[in-house]
Amino acid sequence: MKGIKSRKIRLVVNGHIHELEVGGRPGQIKPSHTLAHTLRETLGLTGTKVSCDHGACGCCTVLMDNQAVLSCMTLTVECDGKKITTIEGLKDPKTEGLDPLQQAFIDHTAFQCGFCTPGILMSAKALLYENPLPTEEDVKEALSGNFCRCISHYQVVRAVMSASEEVR
Amino acid sequence: MANTYRYIGKATPRKDAADIVTGGSRFLNDIKMPNMLYGKVLRSPHAHALIKRIDKSKAEKLEGVEAVLTWEDVPDWRGGTPRCTRILDRKVRYVGDAVALIAATNEEIARRAIGLIDVEYEVLPAVFEMEEALKPDAPQLYDEFHGNVVTPGVPFFGPKSLQEVVMGDVEKGFQEADVITEGTFGYENIPNPLPPEAPGAIALWEEPNRVTLWVSNQASYMDKITLFHVMGRKVEVRTIGGPCGGSYGSKFMSWQVQTYATLLSRATGKPVKLIFTKEEHLAAFTMRIASRMTARVGMKRDGTVTAVSGTWLIDTGYYSMTTQSQVAVGCGEVQIAVRCANWDLKPKIVCTNRNASGIVRGFGGQELKCTLIPLLSLAMEKLEIDPFQFLKKNFVKPGDGYFWRDGIWYTYRGVDFSKAMEGGAERFGWGKKWKGWLKPSAVEGTKRRGIGVGVHGNADIGEDASEAYVRLHPDGTAMLFSCVTEHGTGQRTNFVKMVAEVLQLPLDNVSITPADSLINPYEFGPAGSRGTYAIGSAVIAAAEDAKRKLFELLAPKLQAEPSELETADGVIFVKGHPEKKMSWKAMSVDRTITGCGRFEPDYTLSNCMMTFVEVEVDTETGKVTLCRVVNATDVGQVIDPLGLEGQLNGCLGSGGIDSALFEETILDRSSGHILNANMIDYKWRTFSELPPIDHVVFETPIPSHRFHAVGVGEIATSPGPAAVLMAVSNAIGIWLHEYPVTPERVLKALGKVRPRDRKGGVA
Numbered sequence: 001m002k003g004i005k006s007r008k009i010r011l012v013v014n015g016h017i018h019e020l021e022v023g024g025r026p027g028q029i030k031p032s033h034t035l036a037h038t039l040r041e042t043l044g045l046t047g048t049k050v051s052c053d054h055g056a057c058g059c060c061t062v063l064m065d066n067q068a069v070l071s072c073m074t075l076t077v078e079c080d081g082k083k084i085t086t087i088e089g090l091k092d093p094k095t096e097g098l099d100p101l102q103q104a105f106i107d108h109t110a111f112q113c114g115f116c117t118p119g120i121l122m123s124a125k126a127l128l129y130e131n132p133l134p135t136e137e138d139v140k141e142a143l144s145g146n147f148c149r150c151i152s153h154y155q156v157v158r159a160v161m162s163a164s165e166e167v168r
Numbered sequence: 169m170a171n172t173y174r175y176i177g178k179a180t181p182r183k184d185a186a187d188i189v190t191g192g193s194r195f196l197n198d199i200k201m202p203n204m205l206y207g208k209v210l211r212s213p214h215a216h217a218l219i220k221r222i223d224k225s226k227a228e229k230l231e232g233v234e235a236v237l238t239w240e241d242v243p244d245w246r247g248g249t250p251r252c253t254r255i256l257d258r259k260v261r262y263v264g265d266a267v268a269l270i271a272a273t274n275e276e277i278a279r280r281a282i283g284l285i286d287v288e289y290e291v292l293p294a295v296f297e298m299e300e301a302l303k304p305d306a307p308q309l310y311d312e313f314h315g316n317v318v319t320p321g322v323p324f325f326g327p328k329s330l331q332e333v334v335m336g337d338v339e340k341g342f343q344e345a346d347v348i349t350e351g352t353f354g355y356e357n358i359p360n361p362l363p364p365e366a367p368g369a370i371a372l373w374e375e376p377n378r379v380t381l382w383v384s385n386q387a388s389y390m391d392k393i394t395l396f397h398v399m400g401r402k403v404e405v406r407t408i409g410g411p412c413g414g415s416y417g418s419k420f421m422s423w424q425v426q427t428y429a430t431l432l433s434r435a436t437g438k439p440v441k442l443i444f445t446k447e448e449h450l451a452a453f454t455m456r457i458a459s460r461m462t463a464r465v466g467m468k469r470d471g472t473v474t475a476v477s478g479t480w481l482i483d484t485g486y487y488s489m490t491t492q493s494q495v496a497v498g499c500g501e502v503q504i505a506v507r508c509a510n511w512d513l514k515p516k517i518v519c520t521n522r523n524a525s526g527i528v529r530g531f532g533g534q535e536l537k538c539t540l541i542p543l544l545s546l547a548m549e550k551l552e553i554d555p556f557q558f559l560k561k562n563f564v565k566p567g568d569g570y571f572w573r574d575g576i577w578y579t580y581r582g583v584d585f586s587k588a589m590e591g592g593a594e595r596f597g598w599g600k601k602w603k604g605w606l607k608p609s610a611v612e613g614t615k616r617r618g619i620g621v622g623v624h625g626n627a628d629i630g631e632d633a634s635e636a637y638v639r640l641h642p643d644g645t646a647m648l649f650s651c652v653t654e655h656g657t658g659q660r661t662n663f664v665k666m667v668a669e670v671l672q673l674p675l676d677n678v679s680i681t682p683a684d685s686l687i688n689p690y691e692f693g694p695a696g697s698r699g700t701y702a703i704g705s706a707v708i709a710a711a712e713d714a715k716r717k718l719f720e721l722l723a724p725k726l727q728a729e730p731s732e733l734e735t736a737d738g739v740i741f742v743k744g745h746p747e748k749k750m751s752w753k754a755m756s757v758d759r760t761i762t763g764c765g766r767f768e769p770d771y772t773l774s775n776c777m778m779t780f781v782e783v784e785v786d787t788e789t790g791k792v793t794l795c796r797v798v799n800a801t802d803v804g805q806v807i808d809p810l811g812l813e814g815q816l817n818g819c820l821g822s823g824g825i826d827s828a829l830f831e832e833t834i835l836d837r838s839s840g841h842i843l844n845a846n847m848i849d850y851k852w853r854t855f856s857e858l859p860p861i862d863h864v865v866f867e868t869p870i871p872s873h874r875f876h877a878v879g880v881g882e883i884a885t886s887p888g889p890a891a892v893l894m895a896v897s898n899a900i901g902i903w904l905h906e907y908p909v910t911p912e913r914v915l916k917a918l919g920k921v922r923p924r925d926r927k928g929g930v931a
Binding site for chain 2: 040045046047048049050051052053054056057059086087088090091098102105106107108109111112113114115116117118121139140141143144145146147148149150151152153154155156157
């Protein structure tokens with residue numbers, strides 16, 4: 001593509017380094033590609049879900065340097081040098097054991113259809129990085145950008161509180 | 169009563185839980201296939217037009233485009249009831265109607281190709297209002313539907329399919345009444361159930377006449393049957409259902425997107441994935457029916473309803489696939505909620521030039537009750553009758569009856585729900601808070617509180633047929649064959665629990681097949697609340713049949729009668745003599761045992777949900793806040809407590825309670841465009857706005873189910889909206905007649921803003 005210098009960007013996704021070429025050919029990262037697109041289509045990490053594709057519903061939330069970002073509103077070319085964590089990377093990399101948050105979601109059946117759950121889990125994880133001992137109000141505020149239509153909200157809040165209580 | 173079950177009624181993790189929390193669940197859009205193409209739809213910008221000419225040559229020349237199909241290229245496949253809606257037609261009937269289908273090597277190319285198709289339209293006058301559509305000179309949507317009235321009746325429900333509620337003598341009923349009231353209420357905000365996962369399909373056509381579809385649907389076996397009829401009964405359809413990212417009824421019927429993918433695969437010989445965008449989901453996939461009722465109600469001082477007479481207008485949008493079914497079930501449901509000897513309630517389904525209505529939780533009954541309960545309330549107000557007492561008194565009791573969807577009279581043999589209702593009223597504090605009609609329960613400065621109550625019941629818990637197999641293996645495991653997809657209710661796990669309970673196996677030793685129509689028997693699917701009772705009974709029967717066959721096979725080896733045997737954890741033993749035992753291995757390692765189960769429809773049972781709400785109205789701003797919700801029900805026996813809680817919490821979303829508070833699809837009634845077809849402008853409840861919610865769940869055993877349980881999930885959304893309208897009306901002392909209770913409507917009722925002329929906007 002004219003005007004775009006051939007260059008590489010480096011992403012660390014779930015602990016794995018990915019060197020990706022920017023360009024217009026198949027397999028390259030186009031400047032218009034969103035992080036959600038790259039994760040799902042280029043890297044095959046389909047655990048991250050896209051619902052509104054509009055930055056409104058939080059479904060596609062992933063962590064960038066441990067902070068929650070909407071991957072459908074983030075361009076991949078802006079992520080050079082960043083550490084990205086997706087739902088697939090939430091497990092303990094050494095033991096392969098579930099994160100306490102994931103276990104709490106299982107124990108509280110904190111989901112129904114489960115489509116919005118990866119995004120909710122990543123938002124909750126970002127909250128716990130920032131504030132390991134949140135109040136219920138903190139949890140609700142942190143998740144207020146996550147759409148869930150089944151109304152798993154009440155059980156989610158309980159699960160996040162119980163995961164944080166393990167830290168207490 | 170102590171729970172003596174091993175699994176039933178106990179909290180157990182969902183079978184799919186680990187996949188869901190690790191991102192391992194493969195939803196439809198996560199599937200990729202070699203050589204897969206991506207489909208897109210060119211949609212009409214006009215609400216009503218004839219296609220005069222389409223030039224697709226430029227699009228076809230674009231590199232990567234493999235097929236462009238218009239109405240001239242496709243067979244005469246039709247959907248709708250009756251089947252009048254062509255899959256692609258020369259005429260478009262709403263803004264968003266499909267004009268052309270494109271398949272390309274990636275989505276971007278397919279999107280670009282849309283812009284290269286040149287269409288010349290002859291724009292026709294359009295109609296967006298039911299009353300307008302019924303006028304003699306109104307634009308006609310179909311040659312088949314004179315006056316835009318859709319042919320009533322549902323062939324699938326039989327020759328007497330319920331089309332109205334007519335019985336007794338309404339004139340006599342009105343003479344017996346102490347008070348007669350009349351009015352009009354509308355529930356016309358056409359909320360979208362809006363599952364997070366957009367509708368879609370992947371199709372692979374094989375010549376000459378076979379298609380395999382990967383679907384993300386609520387009832388994948390029924391897709392096969394629906395598509396068979398749509399495709400002229402000449403195509404062999406196989407459906408493979410995976411996890412469904414929310415449905416709430418809507419994805420029971422996805423024939424259009426499935427057929428688009430099929431046609432594109434047929435044209436290219438390659439697998440085609442077609443997933444709607446969120447805008448298409450909101451503007452071109454089905455939403456709630458619009459309901460408007462004008463009726464007279466006769467009532468006695470003691471709360472006996474003596475007569476109901478009137479018209480129920482239903483706007484189905486540009487076509488109906490299931491609206492007649494919803495009307496039939498709604499007409500049945502209304503008799504369950506309101507005991508009355510004299511009815512003359514005449515529904516009329518009308519076509520207009522907007523996106524189509526379809527299935528949403530509540531299935532006709534919610535839409536009907538949102539208009540009828542306020543009408544009954546006008547009479548209750550005159551007679552100073554407490555609505556809680558009224559709804560309790562008039563809900564179906566054992567020995568009462570109703571005409572169900574097939575037009576046949578059934579005598580109700582379920583439980584009396586009065587106790588559960590009283591339990592709910594007590595938890596809510598109804599007795600203390602009820603101050604009378606149009607009176608707030610509390611006033612603090614400019615804030616006024618009000619309470620309301622609604623009720624809903626559906627005899628669909630035993631509707632339609634289900635079949636299942638259970639296969640036993642010598643290694644002490646069992647496999648359930650059932651064509652049920654997981655759409656969020658947890659029922660796939662619950663059926664595994666039922667099998668494990670019957671066979672006394674560890675939960676890990678029971679699996680369930682993928683929802684593939686090729687390997688599983690007939691299954692109507694978890695529609696309405698039929699999962700627990702109807703599907704559950706088929707599953708239980710299959711497990712019992714397998715167990716019986718196992719005992720018959722091994723009884724001689726244990727020198728016992730089959731009736732003397734029991735099994736647990738893959739070991740068979742003689743009752744009372746646990747030492748006389750043998751492992752399932754004794755069936756021989758080269759054998760499996762398969763049990764079959766079938767459930768036959770049974771309309772003599774209903775479920776029930778009563779919802780109490782308290783709202784606070786800010787009389788300065790008009791904002792309504794939901795302060796508290798209490799749901800009351802009786803489920804016979806809880807199968808999974810956390811799953812049940814989730815279903816009941818669901819009362820807020822998917823076009824439920826919030827459809828009375830703020831949710832609406834905003835249709836520009838001059839152009840036919842939907843103005844809020846995105847998730848910023850379409851309002852939904854966030855985590856920071858959760859009201860306290862409480863569920864009062866009774867367990868009165870139902871004898872005809874092995875675990876004494878009935879389903880209740882579907883109806884959680886249904887009683888709430890009418891309760892909200894009642895609560896807000898009580899808070900401000902003025903009847904509101906429309907949903908949702910937006911600040912504008914509240915302030916208008918309070919006389920604080922002038923009625924705005926919104927000719928171009930929503931009513």
